[in-house]
Structures are given as C-alpha cells and as structure tokens.
Amino acid sequence: MAKIVIVGAGVVGLGAGLLLCGDGHEVVVLERDAGAPPAGAEEIWGTWQRKGVSQFRLPHFFLARYSGLLDAELPEVMKALVTAGAVRRNPVLDAPEALRGPAREEDGVFGCISGRRCVVEAAVASVADRAPHLEIRRGTAVAGLITGPSAGGDVPHVAGVRLGTGEEITADLVVDMTGRRSPLPGWLAAIGARPPDDELDDCGFVYYGRHFRSADGGIPPALGSLLMHLGTISVLTLPADNGTWSVTLVTSAKDNALRVLHDPVVWEKAVRSLPLVAHWLDGQPIDDRVMAMAGIEDRHRNLMVGGAPVATGVVAVGDAWACSNPTAGRGASIGMLQAALLRDTIAATGLDDPWQFACSFHHATAEMVEPWYRDTLAADRHRLAEIDALIGGGEYRPGDPGWEIGQALANAAFKDPDCLRGFISVAMVLSRASDVTARPGLLDKVTALGAGWRDEPIPAPSRAELLSIVAGD
Numbered sequence: 001m002a003k004i005v006i007v008g009a010g011v012v013g014l015g016a017g018l019l020l021c022g023d024g025h026e027v028v029v030l031e032r033d034a035g036a037p038p039a040g041a042e043e044i045w046g047t048w049q050r051k052g053v054s055q056f057r058l059p060h061f062f063l064a065r066y067s068g069l070l071d072a073e074l075p076e077v078m079k080a081l082v083t084a085g086a087v088r089r090n091p092v093l094d095a096p097e098a099l100r101g102p103a104r105e106e107d108g109v110f111g112c113i114s115g116r117r118c119v120v121e122a123a124v125a126s127v128a129d130r131a132p133h134l135e136i137r138r139g140t141a142v143a144g145l146i147t148g149p150s151a152g153g154d155v156p157h158v159a160g161v162r163l164g165t166g167e168e169i170t171a172d173l174v175v176d177m178t179g180r181r182s183p184l185p186g187w188l189a190a191i192g193a194r195p196p197d198d199e200l201d202d203c204g205f206v207y208y209g210r211h212f213r214s215a216d217g218g219i220p221p222a223l224g225s226l227l228m229h230l231g232t233i234s235v236l237t238l239p240a241d242n243g244t245w246s247v248t249l250v251t252s253a254k255d256n257a258l259r260v261l262h263d264p265v266v267w268e269k270a271v272r273s274l275p276l277v278a279h280w281l282d283g284q285p286i287d288d289r290v291m292a293m294a295g296i297e298d299r300h301r302n303l304m305v306g307g308a309p310v311a312t313g314v315v316a317v318g319d320a321w322a323c324s325n326p327t328a329g330r331g332a333s334i335g336m337l338q339a340a341l342l343r344d345t346i347a348a349t350g351l352d353d354p355w356q357f358a359c360s361f362h363h364a365t366a367e368m369v370e371p372w373y374r375d376t377l378a379a380d381r382h383r384l385a386e387i388d389a390l391i392g393g394g395e396y397r398p399g400d401p402g403w404e405i406g407q408a409l410a411n412a413a414f415k416d417p418d419c420l421r422g423f424i425s426v427a428m429v430l431s432r433a434s435d436v437t438a439r440p441g442l443l444d445k446v447t448a449l450g451a452g453w454r455d456e457p458i459p460a461p462s463r464a465e466l467l468s469i470v471a472g473d
C-alpha cells in the first residue's frame with residue numbers, strides 16, 4: 001500500500017481521497033484554504049469561505065455519471081448528500097409518460113443527486129473527515145515538489161511536496177488536484193522537468209447565474225431540458241438542495257450587447273422573456289447579486305511529452321488535468337471517472353516502477369477519460385461558432401454531420417422514448433453520442449424525427465427582441 005499526497009481538497013480531490021484510502025492507501029489531502037465546512041446547508045452557503053474555487057457559489061448540477069459512481073463506489077457519500085438535503089432527479093422518469101413511454105428496468109441509471117456546489121462538497125468532506133487512512137490538512141498550501149532518485153534517465157522523480165512553511169512531506173505519489181489554475185508547470189520547472197504539453201483556450205463563454213429558494217421546499221417543474229440553447233444565449237435551470245435552484249444565462253464573451261446581464265433587473269427581464277424558463281423566477285433570490293464568471297479556460301494538460309513522462313511520481317487529476325466550458329456540467333463526473341481510473345491503475349500496476357505507472361496512467365486516461373473531454377470541447381467550439389453566426393444574422397451550417405446529428409437527437413428526444421434516453425445518456429455522461437447513434441435503428445429515428453430541428457426552434461425571443469428587452473426599450 002502506498003502513501004499518496006493529494007494537493008487540493010475540492011469536490012473531486014476529496015472524492016479521489018476517499019477512493020484511494022478505500023483501497024488501503026495512506027492518503028494525505030493538503031488544502032490551501034483554511035476553513036472547514038460548517039454544519040448546516042445555510043451556514044455552508046452563507047459562511048464557508050473557499051477562495052481557492054472561483055466557481056464555489058456558481059450554479060452546479062451533478063450528473064447521473066457522478067451519482068452512479070457514488071452509488072457504486074462511495075455509498076456513504078450518497079447517504080451524506082441525502083441527509084444534507086440534496087435533490088434526487090431522474091430526467092427520464094421525471095419526463096411525462098407520454099414522452100418517455102413506460103418505465104424501463106434500466107432507467108435507474110439516469111438517477112442524479114444534486115445540490116448547490118458548496119453543499120455537495122461539504123457532504124463529501126463530512127465523509128472524508130471520518131474516513132480511516134485519510135488525513136485532510138486545511139490551511140496547508142503546497143509551494144513545490146521535492147525529488148528523489150530518478151526512475152529513468154534525466155527525468156526527475158517526485159518524492160513529495162514542500163509546503164509554504166518549508167515543511168516537506170514525502171509520498172510514493174503526488175496527485176495534483178489543484179483545479180483549473182493548477183500551478184504544476186511552475187513546480188515542474190523548478191525541479192528541472194520538461195514543460196508539460198498544455199493546450200489552452202479561453203472557452204469564450206460568460207455565466208450570469210442566480211440561486212433561488214421556494215417558500216414550501218418545492219422546485220419549479222422543468223418544461224424543457226436542464227440546458228437549452230436559445231439562439232445567442234443558453235439557459236441552465238438546475239434543481240439543487242433544500243428547495244433551492246439556480247437559473248443561469250450563458251452568452252458568448254464577445255457578445256458585448258449582453259454584458260448588461262450582470263445587472264439583476266436586466267437579468268430578470270431577460271429570463272422572464274423565456275416562455276419555458278420564466279416560472280423558475282418564482283422564488284426568493286438567495287444571491288444578493290447576479291454571479292458572473294468569464295475567462296474560463298478550456299485546458300488539457302499532458303504530462304507525457306515525446307513518449308516519455310516529464311516527471312515520475314506525480315500525476316494531474318480532475319480540473320488540474322483538464323477543464324472545459326462548464327455549461328454541460330461534466331467536471332465532477334469526468335473528474336471522478338479519472339479518480340476511479342487512478343485507483344484502478346495503481347491497483348493494476350503498483351507504484352514500485354514509477355516510469356511504468358506514469359505511462360500506464362497516461363494511456364488509461366487518454367483512452368478512457370480524454371474522449372469525454374474532447375467531445376465537450378468539440379461541442380463548445382460549435383456552440384461558440386453558432387452564436388457568432390447568429391449574432392451576425394446568419395445561420396450556422398458547419399457541414400459537420402456529427403454536429404447535425406447531435407442537434408437532431410436533441411429535437412427527436414421530445415418525440416420518441418428511445419431518442420429521449422439516447423439524448424439523456426449523452427447529457428449525463430453515460431454514453432458518447434457516437435455510441436448512442438450506433439444503437440440499432442436509432443439513427444434512422446433521429447433522422448426521421450429530428451432532421452427538421454431548424455424549423456422547430458424552442459420558443460424564445462429573437463435576437464432583435466432580446467436586445468430590445470435588455471436595452472429596456
């Protein structure tokens with residue numbers, strides 16, 4: 001069994017800690033932010049300070065892939081979420097029977113459990129805090145890496161971390177889970193490693209979100225998908241814990257005319273103009289303002305450059321490995337998928353040969369996790385280009401059959417039970433679109449029912465109407 005240091009106690013970092021200690025490893029999680037979660041959802045929302053996670057109070061939803069992983073691997077976290085007031089949803093079974101058809105045995109796979117990000121993270125932390133062989137040290141900033149004898153050529157081997165205080169903690173493996181703004185390249189440079197291969201892109205979206213609470217603990221009914229693309233804006237309506245929910249408008253960062261959405265009055269007018277969404281405003285706002293976030297990067301980090309690891313004894317997992325536009329809400333699902341893979345790779349390969357482990361984990365991630373990231377990235381790029389085209393008054397016709405089929409599937413989902421399940425499988429990170437459309441007969445249905453999607457837009461104001469609404473005309 002190994003001694004493993006995880007740097008970062010975010011929602012995935014803590015989940016990874018639980019998976020690894022569950023396999024018998026001694027795990028230490030080092031977190032820069034000092035504050036531990038207080039008791040009670042409202043205290044958590046109101047007082048837990050987490051400067052290290054910019055999106056800490058921005059809307060989140062935890063998809064079926066994440067929930068399924070908790071059910072299978074960390075049932076005690078699932079229990080803690082229920083106790084904390086997290087909301088259960090099943091986007092297939094919650095749909096009208098006329099749409100989904102009779103319930104099917106396999107429909108349980110679509111079950112989600114979700115809540116406000118801080119409440120979910122606190123529930124994971126509550127289980128991590130009492131897990132054997134797992135120590136969480138908050139208020140403990142890692143400042144760099146320490147090295148030991150190389151496992152191959154001039155490639156440095158990481159043997160632990162150095163804290164801001166100068167204290168050194170040795171480990172068989174250091175797992176960078178410091179999130180989107182991971183400082184790993186600087187730490188690697190300081191030990192003489194070659195730089196990792198980072199692909200970086202500003203994802204080009206801006207988020208304008210607010211949370212609400214009902215008087216009676218209820219949550220407004222969904223009249224469409226959790227995520228809807230409505231011309232030049234997208235909207236997320238996300239049920240959360242304890243009778244709370246969020247509404248978020250997502251625009252292109254280049255769309256200057258919509259920057260006024262950070263004003264709560266303008267934001268509310270815009271949301272009210274959306275027929276399938278306006279009723280989500282029927283609650284008490286629990287943010288004192290519109291929470292906005294821009295400058296969100298799509299970033300993928302590859303620690304295997306030119307066929308060799310840039311360092312051994314260190315890996316990047318979760319957002320520290322790859323993060324993309326969060327509209328699709330995939331971060332925690334993909335992160336936990338990779339965390340489980342890390343545990344399984346250690347079990348299969350061991351850490352005695354650090355070079356072999358670095359190669360095995362890299363290849364496993366590339367094969368089993370990276371495709372989810374690439375799918376998300378491709379969808380983001382299309383969506384941004386679509387918004388650009390619509391702002392310019394044109395139509396978006398990229399000539400990409402995969403994208404056209406994806407749009408047709410989203411449309412056909414509201415007409416056929418198999419298409420509905422296929423669409424939701426993709427949205428919930430259960431299946432890739434290419435696997436769904438390979439199901440016998442599905443592509444024919446998608447084409448027959450959904451190919452006319454351009455002629456059946458979701459009801460929403462036109463671009464001109466939206467601009468006039470936000471301008472207060």
Ligand SMILES: Cc1cc2nc3c(=O)[nH]c(=O)nc-3n(C[C@H](O)[C@H](O)[C@H](O)COP(=O)(O)OP(=O)(O)OC[C@H]3O[C@@H](n4cnc5c(N)ncnc54)[C@H](O)[C@@H]3O)c2cc1C
Pocket residue numbers: 007008009010011012013014030031032033051052053055058059060061062063140141142143177178179180183207293296317318319320326328329330331332333335
């Ligand atoms: C606007 C927005 C909305 C999102 N919505 C969703 C959603 O609906 N569903 C979903 O699944 N995902 C969503 N995501 C993504 C999700 O938030 C991330 O995938 C998730 O937080 C990743 O968890 P993590 O543990 O890898 O990193 P993080 O949660 O970012 O945690 C990193 C931790 O590392 C700590 N740290 C940093 N540097 C150091 C250091 N030097 N020493 C010690 N500790 C350090 C930080 O303080 C922090 O606690 C969203 C993201 C954004 C930006």
